[in-house]
Amino acid sequence: MKVLVTGGSGFIASHCLKALLVSNHTVVTTVRSAEKGERILRVYPESTKGQLSYVVVPDIAQEGAFDQAVISDPPFDAVIHTASPLHFRFKYPKELLDPAIHGTKGILRAIKDKAPSVKRVVITSSFAAIICPDEHPDVYSESQWNPVTYEEGIEDRGKTYRASKTLAERAAWSFMEDEKPGFSLATICPPCVFGPPIHPPESRETLNTSNAYFAMLMHGGWKEKLPPTGIWLWVDVRDVALAHVRAMEVPDAGEKRFFITAGHFDMKEVADIAKKMFPQYADKLPIELISDKPNPLYGFDNNSSKEILQLEYLSLEKSVVDTIDFLQSHPV
Ligand code: NDP
Numbered sequence: 269m270k271v272l273v274t275g276g277s278g279f280i281a282s283h284c285l286k287a288l289l290v291s292n293h294t295v296v297t298t299v300r301s302a303e304k305g306e307r308i309l310r311v312y313p314e315s316t317k318g319q320l321s322y323v324v325v326p327d328i329a330q331e332g333a334f335d336q337a338v339i340s341d342p343p344f345d346a347v348i349h350t351a352s353p354l355h356f357r358f359k360y361p362k363e364l365l366d367p368a369i370h371g372t373k374g375i376l377r378a379i380k381d382k383a384p385s386v387k388r389v390v391i392t393s394s395f396a397a398i399i400c401p402d403e404h405p406d407v408y409s410e411s412q413w414n415p416v417t418y419e420e421g422i423e424d425r426g427k428t429y430r431a432s433k434t435l436a437e438r439a440a441w442s443f444m445e446d447e448k449p450g451f452s453l454a455t456i457c458p459p460c461v462f463g464p465p466i467h468p469p470e471s472r473e474t475l476n477t478s479n480a481y482f483a484m485l486m487h488g489g490w491k492e493k494l495p496p497t498g499i500w501l502w503v504d505v506r507d508v509a510l511a512h513v514r515a516m517e518v519p520d521a522g523e524k525r526f527f528i529t530a531g532h533f534d535m536k537e538v539a540d541i542a543k544k545m546f547p548q549y550a551d552k553l554p555i556e557l558i559s560d561k562p563n564p565l566y567g568f569d570n571n572s573s574k575e576i577l578q579l580e581y582l583s584l585e586k587s588v589v590d591t592i593d594f595l596q597s598h599p600v
Pocket of ligand 1: 274275276277278279280281299300304325326327328329350351352353354367392393394395433457458459460461462476477478
């Protein structure tokens with residue numbers, strides 16, 4: 269298939285690029301600048317054979333941002349939309365809300381109007397769009413929606429990221445309902461994503477949010493106290509990427525939302541693995557490691573990801589070991 273992937277510089281997108289190329293798909297990725305595009309091409313040998321190229325889309329929040337990017341010759345068969353801000357450095361909540369919501373609506377509009385060859389669109393949503401923080405259900409699955417509103421996302425910085433993901437995914441499903449385009453949609457909802465990056469980080473500041481935790485551990489930032497776990501569900505980035513590719517390829521995945529999680533975890537388990545596998549970091553961790561996992565804790569139902577997408581999840585140990593290995597060989 270010929271696939272457009274948005275946000276190719278991102279942590280998850282980089283693994284989507286790799287998984288797509290390994291499966292022999294031809295990929296065009298959007299990036300914010302030609303400099304970022306050239307850097308990406310250098311990482312994947314497939315780019316020299318024309319299997320990977322890029323197109324510049326500087327800001328997905330702008331009206332018509334994707335109007336040119338969705339046009340290609342030969343035309344695209346599928347689109348994977350991952351680009352969306354994931355950080356907490358914003359000055360104004362709209363810095364998160366606008367790219368997430370307008371970017372999602374914008375790409376769907378552009379595909380419908382200008383790329384009729386596209387038959388499947390996969391959007392990276394999040395567990396942020398599922399979690400009900402004020403009243404956790406006994407078991408989380410694709411059926412729940414975070415009740416957060418746009419106004420709460422504006423007024424409460426703690427809710428802005430979750431509002432951006434929830435409202436973006438809701439906008440996508442509303443678009444499908446209202447516009448009845450010629451493609452089907454699948455959304456991917458992962459919780460905390462761990463695992464080694466593909467693109468070598470330029471600095472600790474530019475490390476993606478989840479890997480920054482590991483860099484902190486290695487630099488002694490966990491010495492006094494483990495960081496709070498926050499949400500006690502995780503998944504490895506390589507499984508998230510596979511989920512996107514399968515959701516694009518598998519006919520039955522259309523019109524479905526997928527909750528992608530390997531299971532429960534807490535920072536104590538991460539620290540235990542780090543201590544066992546990398547004894548050199550033992551003195552960068554508290555002497556006594558204390559779990560912050562609540563008891564009882566909500567359950568999770570990831571059955572459709574196993575049945576429809578055939579995912580077999582990587583273990584936390586593998587994810588932590590591979591991440592620390594990567595950061596050791598690319599110190600920041
Ligand atoms: P990254 O920060 O690594 O990637 C985000 C990507 O979005 C980058 O390519 C970034 O470009 C691009 N982007 C952000 N804002 C804009 C904008 N205004 N215009 C153009 N491009 C933009 O994050 P992840 O890979 O971790 O996240 C990717 C997706 O996965 C997001 O939708 C996120 O919400 C979702 N997700 C991530 C989880 C995690 O734990 N990592 C968990 C659940 C969901 P640039 O690099 O140039 O800034």
